[in-house]
Every structure is written in structure tokens, then in C-alpha cells.
Amino acid sequence: QSQHGGSHKFLVSISVVDSAGPLRFVVDSSDTVESVIRHALQEYEHEGRIPPLGTDPRPFELYSAHDISEGNLS
Structure with missing residues (x-):
């Protein structure tokens, strides 16, 4: 939590293969x-x-762009 009692916020950027x-x-x-x-799928739709892509989040995974560029995916 932040000093003011609130949660931290982050801007995420999610790329989907073959999407603009x-x-x-x-x-x-x-x-x-x-x-x-789930939020990304809702925005996408x-x-x-x-x-x-549908709306079921279970078949999807998130990867850090850093991990992808470093070849750290297994």
C-alpha cells in the first residue's frame, strides 16, 4: 500500500499476436x-x-516483455 493508505496502481500494456x-x-x-x-479480454471484445478470443481467461498467460526479449520463457 502507498503512504496514503491506497493501493499501488500500474499501467499494463498487453500485446495480442495478430491484433492491432x-x-x-x-x-x-x-x-x-x-x-x-479477464479485463484485457473484455476490453479486446x-x-x-x-x-x-472469447472471454475465458483460463487458456491465457501473461509474460513480462523483459522475459520475452531475454528468452527466459520456458
């Missing part, structure tokens, strides 16, 4: 990975992006 540009939105430090993925 990243999704960007603010998340709370207490948000779960599942809730961040709301914007009418293609290809369609």
Missing part, C-alpha cells in the same frame, strides 16, 4: 493475474478486435 496494437489499462497491485486477463 497493445491494450493499455490501469490495474491495482491487489488484482490477480486472472482478473487482469469491447473494441471489436480480431481474431476473436
Whole structure:
């Protein structure tokens, strides 16, 4: 938590393969990975992006851009 009793906020940028540009939105430090993925899927659908991805967050994972650029994915 911050000095003022609130949670920390982060700007996330999520890129989807074969989609136009990243999704960007603010998340709370207490948000779960599942809730961040769910929010991204809702934004993706709301914007009418293609290809369609559905709304179930379970088949998706988040990776740090740093991990991808360093080849640290297993």
C-alpha cells in the first residue's frame, strides 16, 4: 500500500499476436493475474478486435516483455 493508505496502481500494456496494437489499462497491485486477463479480454471484445478470443481467461498467460526479449520463457 502507498503512504496514503491506497493501493499501488500500474499501467499494463498487453500485446495480442495478430491484433492491432497493445491494450493499455490501469490495474491495482491487489488484482490477480486472472482478473487482469479477464479485463484485457473484455476490453479486446469491447473494441471489436480480431481474431476473436472469447472471454475465458483460463487458456491465457501473461509474460513480462523483459522475459520475452531475454528468452527466459520456458
